[in-house]
Amino acid sequence: MSTACQTPLETLILGSGPAGLTAAIYTARARCCPVVIHGLQPGGQLTTTTIIENYPGFVEGIDGNELMQRMQQQAERFGTLMVEGEVTRVELTKTPFRIWLGDECYQSKTLIIATGASPKMLGLSNEWELYGRGVSVCATCDGFFYKDKEVVVVGGGDTAMEEAAFLARFARQVTVVHRRDELRASPPLQKRAMDNKKIDFRWDTEVIGIHGDKQQGVRGLRLKNVQSGAEEDFACDGVFIAIGHTPNTDLFKGQLHMDQDGYILTKNGCETNIPGVFAAGDVQDPNFRQAITAAGSGCMAAMLAERYLDNLGDE
Known part of the structure; x- marks a missing residue:
């Protein structure tokens, strides 16, 4: 040198x-x-x-x-x-x-x-290809675009609960996908999310695939239950990755x-x-x-x- x-x-x-x-x-x-x-x-x-x-x-x-x-x-x-x-x-x-x-x-x-x-991402093959086209890491930045749509938030910490609560102002439905059976978020944030009728939870579940392309954006996710190993397709218009x-x-x-x-x-x-x-x-x-x-x-x-x-x- x-x-x-x-x-x-x-x-x-x-x-x-x-x-x-x-x-x-x-x-x-x-x-x-x-x-x-x-x-x-x-x-x-x-x-x-x-x-x-x-x-x-x-x-x-x-x-x-x-x-x-x-x-x-x-x-x-x-x-x-x-x-x-x-x-x-x-x-x-x-x-x-x-x-x-x-x-x-x-x-x-x-x-x-x-x-x-x-941003920490999920490590999926097409997540960066769809970044800004249905894949986001910032609800404050992009939440407005999902008015009356269905979105998924991935994560279980404070950020994920804040993102879910913010998105619920716009989206028709918010589904939180978390790989554990309980949240890591602080009790007040947990309660606010769980009390919101527009927010659902999918426990013991991880995202293993994203369906979509650059033209149409995100159309859905492939989910896997970490306990049973069962997989399923889940329709949504966007996914917010909130894992830090x-x-x-x-x-x-x-x-x-x-x-x-x-x-x-x-x-x-x-x-x-x-x-x-x-x-x-x-x-x-x-x-x-x-x-x-x-x-x-x-x-x-x-x-x-x-x-x-x-x-x-x-x-």
Whole structure:
């Protein structure tokens, strides 16, 4: 591995979703000369969303990929440099911070981590093919599209019960599929779901297949009873996978403080335990996971980075 690093940058941003690109827009306008590392999924999770109707300013909604393209163009308009690649190593023990893309080393006075979180999926062959076409991981994002339809929620924790209760506002019927015979959700959330007449439960059951295609979307599921082994087809218009997310933070373990699930812990909005290193978006937010909240935290991280650089200049 090459040890030679480039001249230190003012600001380096890891991730190009709503948090990373908003941070880029703000730092670029503040003349902090940001460089954005795209990462494995340029544009983040929103690029797999067909239509976004709850992002302010787009009355008719907007395609997720188009929204991220517009954000990137706006960031580039102010001078942001976009770099394709995957970060393989980081060193945050001293400044300037060092970040490697393979053998290529970058140095930066400030670092904004916006690497996001990846939804845990079922591992079925066509789940990503049908993502955004009946397969979803966010009821708040997509629930409106299932008015008077029948949907399935997979999971038994707090998130699954929250998703089911939210979907019941729109759907004709919500069926919770859980591989155990009891829920892991907190008692209040369990009670709210079980008291809702529009929510049914299929216990000791797992989803082993999804019926559908890109043109027609999801038409149903193949279910299996884990006790008896019996299989059946179950008709539905959509399936919401609510078995959790995994924050993309492996690179920072042992250097940044995290909670038990791997989310980066922050204070004052986006500050980490290391001065000059900030975290924004889903990588530090296990609760909301919305494009607008990610963008908001990206703005905060950028403004904090700008102030940090100003203080360095004063010193």
